[in-house]
Amino acid sequence: MSRKSERLVNLTIALLATERWITKSEIYRTVDGYSGEVDAKERMFERDKEDLRNLGIDIEVGTFDPLFEDEVGYKIRPEKYQLHLETLSPAQLALLASATQAWHGAVLNSQASSALAKLQSLGIKSDADGIPTLENPLRISDTNLVKVIDSIADRRTISFGYRNAENQSEQRVLEPFGVGTKNGHWYVAGRDLDKSSVRLFRLDRIDAEVKEQGKANSFTIPPDFAMNSLLASKRKDKTAIVDIRVNKGFKLRKHGKVLSSDTExxxxxxxxxxxxxxxxxxxxHRDDAKIVEPQSAIDLLLENLSTI
Structure with missing residues (x-):
């Protein structure tokens, strides 16, 4: 993982764990990775805030007392951080966007402990116990997610093998802009260089190692890019007929309508x-749901069952 990604994780941890506003001077002293002259730190911090916004992490700005001209401070509210993450994947977790995992020892336990100790040494109370806990920690062996995050931070093009809707592998070349979750799955969005348009790719359908290409800072993220808006616009343009047991399958039912019913x-x-x-x-839903049509969905279901 790059030093910049480590700094972004440490910054998220510090802002998420504090009970009060943290000033920039405190951030520079407590978060590993901010070095050099004041101007250099300022530029670094502004870029980091932009990168976190692209990842759906909202940094709030405020003061200790609005009646006085105090130095402004920063923090991330745990409830808003939880809202942005929505439903987490049961299998994978993007390293940066899930900085809370660092508190629980997934990847950066030593950095997290160091950041917490520094906050405490400055008299800044920590609310780490109130950070939303995630049931499924990041698999340390899963390097693709880390590479995607690093590439976004470095503005570096990536390539990877990707299984399409027909379960066939295709090679994709992408300028990655951001990551986010929808319906329990993680996605990376960016400009598909072959299609010359912004596309979404589900991370667990990447079937080969993500490879970085070219130099850093090889592209810029459009100022109007918004990962949350892109995920929200994902169209439900496919349909299937499913038999669902009476009073069961509410997760499926919320995406459809009842055509007919019997006692079961x-x-x-x-x-x-x-x-x-x-x-x-x-x-x-196990035996509470049965696909009736289309046949392609039934075939894919049987293929998945054969691998369990």
Whole structure:
């Protein structure tokens, strides 16, 4: 992991754990990675704030007493951080956007402990116990997520193998702009150089090692790019007919409508945007949900069952 990514994680930890506003001078003293002259630290901090915003992390600005001209301070509210993350993936967690995991020893336990100790030494109370806990820690062996985060921070192009809707692997070349979650899955968004447009890619469908290409600072992130808006616009343009047991399958039902019913089953039309996500939802409901059509969804379900 690059030094910049470590600094971003440490900054997120410090701002998330504090009970009060932390000034820039305190940030420079407590967060590892800020060095050099004051002007250099200022530029570094401004870039870091922009990078965190691209990752969906909202840094609030305020003062200790609005009646006096105090130095402004910064913090991240745990409840807003939790809101931005929405539903977390059961398998993977992006390193930077989940800085709370560092408190619980996933990857950067020593840096987290050091940051907390520095905050305490300055008399800054920590609210670390109130940070939203995540049930599924990051797999340290999963380097692709770390590489994606590093590439966003360094503005470096990446390439990777990606399984499309037909489960065929395709090579993609991407200028990564941001990462985020939707319906329990992590996505990376950026400019697909082959398609010449901004695209979303689900991280758990990357089937080969992410490789960095070219030099750092090879592209700029558009000022109007917003990961949350891009995820919200993901269209549910596919449908399937599913039999769902009566009074069961509420996660599936919220994306569809009932077509017919009997004493045991409701036949529902379910809308979705991604076949793999849909199959995962059906499998999660075990014998309370059965795909009726299309046949392609049934085949993909059977293929997934054969690998369990």
């Amino acid at each position: 089953w409701d036949r529902c039309e379910i809308s979705f945007s991604d076949f793999s996500e849909f199959i995962a939802d059906v499998l999660w």
